[in-house]
Amino acid sequence: MLARVYNVQLSNIDESYNFLNSYKLANGLTIYKDNNVIITPLFFYISSIIIKIFGENIFVYRTFNLIIATFTFFLCYVILKELKINKRFSLLYTLLIISLISNIISGGANYNLLAYAFYLLGFFLILKMKKGTYKSIVQGIMLFIVFLTHQKLGAGYFIAIVVYEIINKDIKSLFKELLTAFILLLTFLAYLYLQNNLYNFIDYTILGIGEFGGNNWNIEGNIFTILLFLLLPIMTLVTTIITIKAIKSNLNLTNEKEIINHMLTHLAFSICAYIIIIPIINIYHVYLASILSIVSLMYIIDFLISPIMEEKSIKTIINTIILCIAIVLLANSIKNMWNYVYEVNSIPKDSPFYGVLLDDETKETIKTVGDYIKNNDKNTIVLSTYSPLISLYLNDLDNGDYDLPLRGNLGSKGEEGLIEQIKELKNTQILLLHETDDEKEIYQFAYDVADYIKQNCKYVGQVNKFDIYETEN
Numbered sequence: 001m002l003a004r005v006y007n008v009q010l011s012n013i014d015e016s017y018n019f020l021n022s023y024k025l026a027n028g029l030t031i032y033k034d035n036n037v038i039i040t041p042l043f044f045y046i047s048s049i050i051i052k053i054f055g056e057n058i059f060v061y062r063t064f065n066l067i068i069a070t071f072t073f074f075l076c077y078v079i080l081k082e083l084k085i086n087k088r089f090s091l092l093y094t095l096l097i098i099s100l101i102s103n104i105i106s107g108g109a110n111y112n113l114l115a116y117a118f119y120l121l122g123f124f125l126i127l128k129m130k131k132g133t134y135k136s137i138v139q140g141i142m143l144f145i146v147f148l149t150h151q152k153l154g155a156g157y158f159i160a161i162v163v164y165e166i167i168n169k170d171i172k173s174l175f176k177e178l179l180t181a182f183i184l185l186l187t188f189l190a191y192l193y194l195q196n197n198l199y200n201f202i203d204y205t206i207l208g209i210g211e212f213g214g215n216n217w218n219i220e221g222n223i224f225t226i227l228l229f230l231l232l233p234i235m236t237l238v239t240t241i242i243t244i245k246a247i248k249s250n251l252n253l254t255n256e257k258e259i260i261n262h263m264l265t266h267l268a269f270s271i272c273a274y275i276i277i278i279p280i281i282n283i284y285h286v287y288l289a290s291i292l293s294i295v296s297l298m299y300i301i302d303f304l305i306s307p308i309m310e311e312k313s314i315k316t317i318i319n320t321i322i323l324c325i326a327i328v329l330l331a332n333s334i335k336n337m338w339n340y341v342y343e344v345n346s347i348p349k350d351s352p353f354y355g356v357l358l359d360d361e362t363k364e365t366i367k368t369v370g371d372y373i374k375n376n377d378k379n380t381i382v383l384s385t386y387s388p389l390i391s392l393y394l395n396d397l398d399n400g401d402y403d404l405p406l407r408g409n410l411g412s413k414g415e416e417g418l419i420e421q422i423k424e425l426k427n428t429q430i431l432l433l434h435e436t437d438d439e440k441e442i443y444q445f446a447y448d449v450a451d452y453i454k455q456n457c458k459y460v461g462q463v464n465k466f467d468i469y470e471t472e473n
Contacts (some may be wrong), residue, residue: 003064003336007105010356012385013442015108017404019061020388022047023352024397026056032200035136036401036409039209041201042148059355068117073098076118076295081466082127083299092318093298095325100294101287112276115150116288119157119371120145123269124291126164127262127430134218136173140180147181148188156275163268164194167442168261207412229286232293233271239300240267242256257302266296349355368395369431379428383450384466385441386433415448420452422471430457431466437466 011015021035024044025048031041047064054060076097080090104113129135143161147154164173192198242264247256270292277285332414347353358366363390365386370393381391401410401418406466410418424428430453433441443446457469 002066003052003340004105004335005062005069005107006059006355007336007340007355007360008062010358011355011362011391012182012389014110015058016392018044018047018110018390019058019108019352020392020397020403021459022051023392024048026052027198027397029397030197033195034398034400036204036404037413038150038153038204038409039111040205042145042150043109043114043150045071046114047109055354057348057349057352057356058353062109062355063111065105068114070108072291074111075117076291077126079120079124079127079295080299082124085299085302088315088318088322089302091263092322092362093295093302093327095322095329096298097291098329100323101291104284104287107316111150112153112288115146115289116152116273116276117268118142118149119273120292122157123265126204126265127462131170131173131263133176136176137180139173140177141184143177143181144188145185147185150276152278154271155277156272160272163272164265165194167268175399178332196439202408203411205325208410208414212318219473225283226281226286229290230281230408232290232297233274234441236267236270236293236296239297240264243300244407259397263296266292266299270296273431274307275434278413313372352395365464366390369466370394372463376429378470379425381425381428382431382466383446383453384431384433385445405449406442407446408444410446415446418446419452422449425471429469430469431463431471432472434465434467 021031021037022044024035025031025044029035029247032042037044047061047361050064050305051057054063057096073094077090077094082086083321085093122145125135125138125142129138139161143154143157156252161177163172165171165177189198189201192201244260244263247260273292274289276289293404336461343393344355344357366389367383369386370390373396379403381399383402383405383407387399387405391397391399391403401421405418407415413420432450432453433439435441441450453469455469459467460470461468
C-alpha cells in the first residue's frame with residue numbers, strides 16, 4: 001500500500017481538488033462559502049485538521065490516505081473474525097481483498113474511502129453489539145457519521161439499516177436509530193445556520209445534485225472488469241439464498257438462526273453499498289463498492305468448505321499461501337518505494353507540493369502559468385482542472401467556483417450561474433486549456449462556460465498550454 005500511496009504522479013484530477021479544499025479549510029476559509037464542495041463535510045474537516053497539525057502538504061495528505069486504507073482493510077479482517085472465521089483464514093481473505101482492489105488506494109485521501117471505512121465500522125458494530133438502547137444510539141451515530149462523510153453512501157446505510165431492522169422485526173430499535181441520527185443532523189444544520197452557511201450547504205450538496213447526476217453519467221475504464229465486479233452483488237444474492245436454503249433443509253446447526261441473520265445482514269449492507277457507483281461507474285467506484293460483497297462471498301465459501309479446512313495439510317497450504325502473498329506485496333512495496341525515494345523531487349517542506357512526484361511537463365505548466373498570473377497587472381482566472389495546482393503554487397485560495405469548474409459542482413444555478421458571474425467581470429483575463437488530441441479537459445468540465453468565453457471574450461494570446469481570453473474593460 002505504501003507504493004500506491006506515495007509513488008504516484010500528482011496530476012489535475014481528484015487528488016488536487018480534494019487537497020486544495022482541505023488546504024483552504026486549514027488556512028481559515030469556510031467550506032461551502034469559499035469553495036464549491038458538493039460532499040457533506042466531515043472528510044474535509046478531518047483532513048484539514050490533520051494537515052494543519054502535521055504539515056500543510058500533499059505528503060501528509062497522502063499519509064492520511066494510508067491511515068484510512070489500513071483502517072479499511074483492518075475492518076475487513078475484524079469483520080471476518082466476528083463472523084467466526086479463524087484468524088488464519090481471516091488474514092488470508094484480507095490479503096486477497098488487498099491484492100484484488102489495492103489500486104483504489106492511489107495518492108491522497110478521498111472522501112469515498114473514508115465514508116466506506118465508516119460504513120464498514122457501522123456494519124461491524126451491528127455484528128458486535130447486542131440489541132438494546134445503547135446499540136440503537138451507536139447505530140444512529142454511525143448513520144449520521146456516514147452521511148456527514150458522504151451523503152450518497154449515507155443514503156445506502158439508511159436503507160441497509162431499515163432492511164436489517166425489518167428482517168429482525170425490531171421497529172422499536174429502528175425508531176431509536178433514526179431519531180438519534182435526526183437529532184444529530186438537526187444539531188449540525190443549526191451549526192451551519194449560525195455560521196450563515198446553511199443555504200450554501202444545501203445549494204451545493206443537495207440542489208446541485210440534479211445537474212451532477214443528469215450530466216455526469218459515464219462508464220470509465222475496462223468494461224469487462226467493471227461488469228465482472230458489478231456481478232458480485234448478484235453472486236452474493238444467489239449464493240446467500242442457496243446457502244440459507246441448504247442450512248434450513250439439510251443442516252442441523254445449533255446456531256442456525258445466527259448464521260442466517262449474519263448472511264442476510266451482510267447481503268443488505270453489501271448491495272446498498274453499490275449506491276456509491278452512481279452516476280460515475282468506473283473502476284475506482286466499482287472496486288470500492290465491492291468490498292463487502294467480496295467479504296460476504298468469502299464468509300459463505302468459508303462456511304461451506306470449513307469442514308475440510310481443519311485438516312493439517314490444508315492448514316500448511318494456507319500458511320504457505322499467506323506467506324507468499326505477504327512476500328509479494330511487501331517486495332512490490334519496497335521496490336516502488338525505492339523508486340519513489342530515488343525520484344522524489346527536492347521540494348521544500350513549506351511548499352504544499354512537498355514529498356510529491358510531478359512530471360516535468362506538469363511542473364513547467366504550473367510554474368509558467370503561475371508566474372504569468374503573478375506578474376500580470378490584470379485579474380487572471382484559470383478555468384481548468386489545472387486550477388487547483390496553480391492556486392496551490394500561488395497560494396491564492398480565494399477563487400471560489402473557478403477552482404473546480406465541473407458540472408454538478410456549481411450549485412443550483414449550475415453553469416448558467418457561473419456564466420452570469422463571468423458577465424460581471426471587468427479587466428479580467430481567463431485562461432482556457434488549448435485542447436489537443438493528446439490532452440482534453442475531463443468530461444465533467446463546464447464546457448458550456450468555456451464556449452461562452454470563447455464566443456464573447458477576446459482572444460489575446462497563449463501562455464504554455466492555455467489560450468488567453470480577455471473580458472471587456
